[in-house]
Amino acid sequence: MNKEKLYSSKKLIKELIESLETKMPNSSIRTEMESDLKRVCKELDVLDEAIDYKKICDEIYDGIYISDGEGKTLYVNQSYSKITGLPANLVLNKYVSNLMEEGFFKNAITPDIIRTKKPINAMAEIRTGVKVLISGTPIFDEDGNVKKVVVINRDMSDLLEMQEKLVSTQNEIEHLRNLHISNNLIGKSEEIQSLIRMIHQVASLDVTVLITGETGTGKEVVSNEIYMNSNRKGKPFIKVNCAAIPSSLLEAELFGYEAGSFTGASSKGKVGMFELADKGTLLLDEIGEMPLELQSKLLRIIQEKEVIRVGGTKSIKFDVRILAATNCNLYDLVKKGKFREDLYYRLNVFPFSIPPLRDRTTDIEMLTKHYLDFYNSKYKKQVVLDHEVYDVFKVYTWPGNIRELRNIVERMVIVSEKNRNIQVGLAKKLLNIHTESIEKPNIELGLKEIVAKVEKETIEKALADYGSTRKAAAVLKISQSSVVKKAKKLGIQMSE
Numbered sequence: 001m002n003k004e005k006l007y008s009s010k011k012l013i014k015e016l017i018e019s020l021e022t023k024m025p026n027s028s029i030r031t032e033m034e035s036d037l038k039r040v041c042k043e044l045d046v047l048d049e050a051i052d053y054k055k056i057c058d059e060i061y062d063g064i065y066i067s068d069g070e071g072k073t074l075y076v077n078q079s080y081s082k083i084t085g086l087p088a089n090l091v092l093n094k095y096v097s098n099l100m101e102e103g104f105f106k107n108a109i110t111p112d113i114i115r116t117k118k119p120i121n122a123m124a125e126i127r128t129g130v131k132v133l134i135s136g137t138p139i140f141d142e143d144g145n146v147k148k149v150v151v152i153n154r155d156m157s158d159l160l161e162m163q164e165k166l167v168s169t170q171n172e173i174e175h176l177r178n179l180h181i182s183n184n185l186i187g188k189s190e191e192i193q194s195l196i197r198m199i200h201q202v203a204s205l206d207v208t209v210l211i212t213g214e215t216g217t218g219k220e221v222v223s224n225e226i227y228m229n230s231n232r233k234g235k236p237f238i239k240v241n242c243a244a245i246p247s248s249l250l251e252a253e254l255f256g257y258e259a260g261s262f263t264g265a266s267s268k269g270k271v272g273m274f275e276l277a278d279k280g281t282l283l284l285d286e287i288g289e290m291p292l293e294l295q296s297k298l299l300r301i302i303q304e305k306e307v308i309r310v311g312g313t314k315s316i317k318f319d320v321r322i323l324a325a326t327n328c329n330l331y332d333l334v335k336k337g338k339f340r341e342d343l344y345y346r347l348n349v350f351p352f353s354i355p356p357l358r359d360r361t362t363d364i365e366m367l368t369k370h371y372l373d374f375y376n377s378k379y380k381k382q383v384v385l386d387h388e389v390y391d392v393f394k395v396y397t398w399p400g401n402i403r404e405l406r407n408i409v410e411r412m413v414i415v416s417e418k419n420r421n422i423q424v425g426l427a428k429k430l431l432n433i434h435t436e437s438i439e440k441p442n443i444e445l446g447l448k449e450i451v452a453k454v455e456k457e458t459i460e461k462a463l464a465d466y467g468s469t470r471k472a473a474a475v476l477k478i479s480q481s482s483v484v485k486k487a488k489k490l491g492i493q494m495s496e
Contacts, residue, residue: 063132063153069146071096071110083155085128103127109136110149117146123156131156185218185225186370187363191355195222202350203229208302210287210347211325213354214475216403219325222352223283232321236280238273243286251294252310255301261311274307278318287347288328288339295340302346322347329474357398357405365390367402371409383416388424396431399465399475432461456490459483463494 054077057064063080067073073091081087084105091099096110104127109120113136121135132153139148185196202209203226211219220239227237245253252261256272273282284290290298301307302322306315324347333339357364368390376383398404408430412422462472462483469487473480487494 063155065091065110065151065153067096067110067149067151069114069148071114071149073099074148080153083132083153084126084130086126109134110151113138113149113151114146124153185221186367187360188366189360189362191360192363195352195354196225198352199225200229202226204231205350206231206321208322208347208349209324209352210330210350211323211352211354212330213327213352214356214401215327216401217354217356218402219327219354220283220285222354223285223323223325226323227281230281230321232279232281236277237283238277238280239283239285240273241285243289247291247294250291251297254294254298255307255309256312257310258312261309269309272307272309274301274318274320275316277320279320281321281323283323283325285325286327287324288326288330288333292338292340295343299340299343299346357401358396361394364393364405367405368393368409371406372413375410375413379413381413381416381418383413383419384421385412385427386421386423389422389427392424392427392431392433396433397475399462452490455486456492459487459490460492463487463492469494 054075057075057077058079060077060079063083064075064077065073065080066075072095073093076088076091086104091104096108099105100108105124107122107124109122109124113120117138117140119135119137121133124132124134126132133156134151134153136149136151138146139150141147185192185199187193199222209223209226211222213219223239227233240254242250252270252272254273256270256275259267259269261269284298305319306317308315330339330344330348334341334344357367368385372383372385375381393405400407408427411430412426415426416422458476459472462475463469466472466475469480469483473483476483484494486492
């Protein structure tokens with residue numbers, strides 16, 4: 001019976017009761033008939049609620065399977081049919097034991113619940129191949145006998161698929177973690193192996209370390225390796241880029257400040273980097289860019305192992321290991337009066353000099369393959385490099401060192417099709433190498449003209465990559481004045 005018929009029946013009964021009251025006001029028969037009609041009306045109310053409950057059950061995501069105390073199927077909701085693929089008419093009024101014999105499902109729990117009178121949870125497989133998690137509960141009558149069994153069916157297909165994806169994702173994350181490029185020094189050259197031996201030699205010793213090397217050589221990687229192999233591993237590791245913070249704010253960032261110590265200061269004050277790094281390690285990156293007036297304060301703080309916040313008067317003790325890194329020649333800066341000599345010697349307790357990539361060409365192929373594996377995994381590709389690409393990489397000067405190599409490999413993977421072999425032409429294009437000027441010199445030019453052309457292109461690229469004659473000179477290993485003179489002679493436009 002649907003809602004409309006039920007409503008019509010209840011309405012008709014109420015009209016009959018009103019009619020009896022009018023036509024038979026004082027009749028005992030009317031009273032008896034009225035009592036019967038009201039009882040029917042109450043039963044219809046119960047049926048009305050049952051219809052509501054059925055609608056509610058049909059809206060539930062999980063499947064509901066109800067049987068009587070003998071295991072005969074009384075009711076299944078719509079979700080049960082959606083999950084299992086079994087229409088209601090195939091199971092209604094049939095015994096669960098018979099349905100199992102007919103192969104509709106395996107491992108049904110209703111017979112065991114009737115036998116044990118206890119709730120049971122299990123996994124079941126439907127004839128359609130669907131796997132479901134089933135939870136059954138017995139419903140008892142007044143005498144303690146099982147009168148109903150309610151079984152909830154939950155579709156496991158989505159969960160199993162999610163589990164497979166989770167396992168796949170975890171495997172991929174583990175693969176990426178194994179390939180991760182920020183925490184490991186990669187190379188078989190004597191230069192890099194010597195560096196690794198030095199790291200393990202000094203990592204556990206609580207001494208100050210100065211790491212020098214050109215931009216992109218991996219100074220931060222070396223600092224990470226020192227920290228990870230030190231006794232302070234697991235304690236704070238704070239990194240400060242001295243070149244990235246305006247000089248007016250660097251002191252407050254390093255040493256902290258008290259509330260209201262300057263315009264714009266936080267009303268709560270701020271803890272400095274030295275305090276944050278207490279019991280741990282502090283990396284002062286690009287230390288060569290630190291303002292001269294701040295260097296004297298840094299020296300005192302390193303020596304005394306205590307800091308006074310900006311605007312404060314109280315000394316705050318700390319226990320921090322100092323690592324410093326720079327791409328500048330600090331000794332040259334000392335001679336020019338741009339870096340304090342006493343601070344230089346205080347930092348240079350154990351120096352690390354990281355060789356540029358052009359000085360360890362035997363590592364280039366290993367590094368390239370490492371980054372290729374990493375970015376193939378990251379972008380879900382299977383890009384392969386032709387052998388000639390490695391030959392080009394080995395003769396290229398790599399002014400940006402490992403950072404440039406990493407970026408070039410990533411770009412090659414990004415611009416390539418999924419299973420493409422990358423040829424030497426693309427590598428030269430990305431490196432801005434002009435084939436005609438390297439492979440086949442113009443025979444119409446004399447040796448001086450050829451040398452001048454290559455020299456001009458080299459200086460132009462160094463200036464474009466580094467932005468100043470000083471940095472270009474350092475890369476080209478000539479004096480700054482030589483760069484300026486040659487640029488003017490060769491007609492190179494300079495912004496300086």
